Structure formats: C-alpha cells, structure tokens
Amino acid sequence: MKLSTKSxxxxxxxxxxxxxxxxxxxxxxxxxKKEDISVSYLEQLLNRLRHKxxxxxxxxxxxxxxxxxxxxxxxVGDIVRVLEGDTAPVYCVTNQARLxxxxxxxxxxxxxxxxxxxxxxxxxxxxxxNLEDLARQAGDEVGHEKDISR
Amino acid sequence: MKLSTKSxxxxxxxxxxxxxxxxxxxxxxxxxKKEDISVSYLEQLLNRLRHKxxxxxxxxxxxxxxxxxxxxxxxVGDIVRVLEGDTAPVYCVTNQARLxxxxxxxxxxxxxxxxxxxxxxxxxxxxxxNLEDLARQAGDEVGHEKDISR
DNA sequence: TTTATACTTGACAAGAATAGTAGGGTATGG
DNA sequence: CCATACCCTACTATTCTTGTCAAGTATAAA
Numbered sequence: 619m620k621l622s623t624k625s626x627x628x629x630x631x632x633x634x635x636x637x638x639x640x641x642x643x644x645x646x647x648x649x650x651k652k653e654d655i656s657v658s659y660l661e662q663l664l665n666r667l668r669h670k671x672x673x674x675x676x677x678x679x680x681x682x683x684x685x686x687x688x689x690x691x692x693x694v695g696d697i698v699r700v701l702e703g704d705t706a707p708v709y710c711v712t713n714q715a716r717l718x719x720x721x722x723x724x725x726x727x728x729x730x731x732x733x734x735x736x737x738x739x740x741x742x743x744x745x746x747x748n749l750e751d752l753a754r755q756a757g758d759e760v761g762h763e764k765d766i767s768r
Numbered sequence: 769m770k771l772s773t774k775s776x777x778x779x780x781x782x783x784x785x786x787x788x789x790x791x792x793x794x795x796x797x798x799x800x801k802k803e804d805i806s807v808s809y810l811e812q813l814l815n816r817l818r819h820k821x822x823x824x825x826x827x828x829x830x831x832x833x834x835x836x837x838x839x840x841x842x843x844v845g846d847i848v849r850v851l852e853g854d855t856a857p858v859y860c861v862t863n864q865a866r867l868x869x870x871x872x873x874x875x876x877x878x879x880x881x882x883x884x885x886x887x888x889x890x891x892x893x894x895x896x897x898n899l900e901d902l903a904r905q906a907g908d909e910v911g912h913e914k915d916i917s918r
Numbered sequence: 919t920t921t922a923t924a925c926t927t928g929a930c931a932a933g934a935a936t937a938g939t940a941g942g943g944t945a946t947g948g
Numbered sequence: 949c950c951a952t953a954c955c956c957t958a959c960t961a962t963t964c965t966t967g968t969c970a971a972g973t974a975t976a977a978a
Contacts, residue, residue, distance in 0.1 A: 619856075645923085646924075662967090665925085678977095679921095681975075681976085704769070707770060709770070727909070728783055732897050735896075744882070755881065793953095795952090796954075806938065809937070814954095827955085829952045
C-alpha cells in the first residue's frame, strides 16, 4: 500500500515546474540536480507525463519541459494516476477498465464496499490539491526562510 | 499503491470468523476452501493476526481459530495494519517509528502535506468499518438470496 | 554548417516484495 | 496412540521497482 517513487519524484518535479511556470522551459538535468533524482529515471517519468498531456517539451539548447496547463489545472491525482497507473487500492474497484479484475467470491463482495469507500477517499484527497497550492506553499517556505535569515 | 492479497485474503478470512463468532473454533481448511485460498498461505496470515492479539487458536481435532475480541471491536484498519505492516502511502508519513524514513529535500516537504492528508483519509476509512458491520452485510446478502430463491 | 545541448526511445538488470510451497514439529480429543 | 489441526521455518517463482545504458533526433547558437 505504498506509492512508488514514480509518484513522489514525479510530483516533486512537477512542483518545480509549477514554481517556474513563467520562466520558459526547465531542463531535466536542472530538476534532477535540485531534487537529487537520476536524470535517466526522471526522463522516463516526465516523458510519460508529456504523453498524457500534462507537459510540453522543447528540444535543443535551452530546451526542457513546461507544464502544458496552468498549475491550478493539474492536481496531484492527475500526476499519480499517470505515473502509478491507477489510484485504486485493489484491482476490483479500479475505474480503469484495462486494469479491472473482478472476483466472484461471496465475502469478497462484502469487502468490496470498504475498498470502494477507500478508493473514493483517496481520489478525493489527491484531487483536492493542485500544483498551484503546492507552489504557493513552496514559495511561502522560501519567504519564511528569508525572514529568519535577517 | 495496491493492497497485497495479505490484506484482502486476511479480511475475507476475518469476516468468515465474525460470521461464526458464536460457533466455536473454525479451521483454516474450512476458511481456505470457502474462500479459495491456499491453506499454507492462509496459515501464515492467521498466525500473524494471532500474534497481534486479534485471534485465538485451539489445537487438536475440532480446533481452529476464534476472534479474540467481539467483531465490533476489530476494524478493517486493525487487520490491514497487521498484515500490510502499515497503512501510510509513503514512508515519510508513517506513524510507526520502525518504518519511518525522513527526507530533507525542500520540495519533498511540500509534498509531505498531501501525503499526510492522504494517510489520515485512509486511516479514517479503514477504522470506520468493523467486522460486525461486514458480517451484518454478509448476513443480509444471504437473506436476500433466500428471498429470491423462493 | 557545425556543434553542443537536451529531449526520445527502447533494452536491460539488480534488488526487493509478493504470493505462494514444502515440510517438518507440536498439542490434543477420541 | 493416532488422526486432526495448529505451529514454524525455509525456500522459490514471479513480478514490480528502481534504476542504468546506449543510440538515436531535434534545434539553437556560434
């Protein structure tokens, strides 16, 4: 019942991009360095996000990635669903037909109700937070650090 | 972000035991047969639940397992925590000191807030349902089937 | 036009976790 | 005393995770 590093790294990368949304393309290596993530691994994650329409890429020198939508329009849930494949805690309650595996055991169906409630709660939380929220928080942190330093 | 079969099998087994809470010990093989789970595998799960004080065992002929507490006193969360080890979606927000791994990345801390909200939501759902609830549901299902069959 | 930069893609691989199997040992009711 | 059923440990096959590596392609700038 753990999120993989795909989601946690991916979210961190996306927050970085949200913080620099108005500054043009940011390169993978910049993010990788700042977040201490392997460049090759991060490449895979960002590419996947690009294919799903959350990022746009610019090739060549000074290239990099840019959010494809405004930070407010991208939720944590969007990112996790792309990178984790699915947010459902068990396959029988996923809403992605491709992954769905039904079960015909009688008491499993009793359990199913709990898993459905759980899946709803998870989605509700993940979709309640967007990149703008997180970027603002990150910005506040920086401001706070400055206050302390004087 | 998936629960393992440990939790799903374990919960199904526990619901079976809740349904027969007043009928003395139920053997592993009975449950295994009914739920179509390997006996050896189920043994491991029930033993672990016993060590954590959720089950009591009776050895010898007519032996088996009995819930150690009233069904109402055992939540789905209790079972998942025993079998899954932990319900937290990432290690940095677990409340089990043994598993905790902290991170010192700046933007990770931004993400941490989301993971904490998620961990809370998960626990809230899992602890809101107990075995009595599920047993009652299972009982209703049976009654409903009977109604249909006449 | 050349070159360095940076994204693109696919294959591969070590390590951990999952989902079991196997096979002995121990207690106990009949 | 013996069949039943729990008890315990070790082992294994498979899958998933977490990367690495190599060989591209596109493009801005010199």
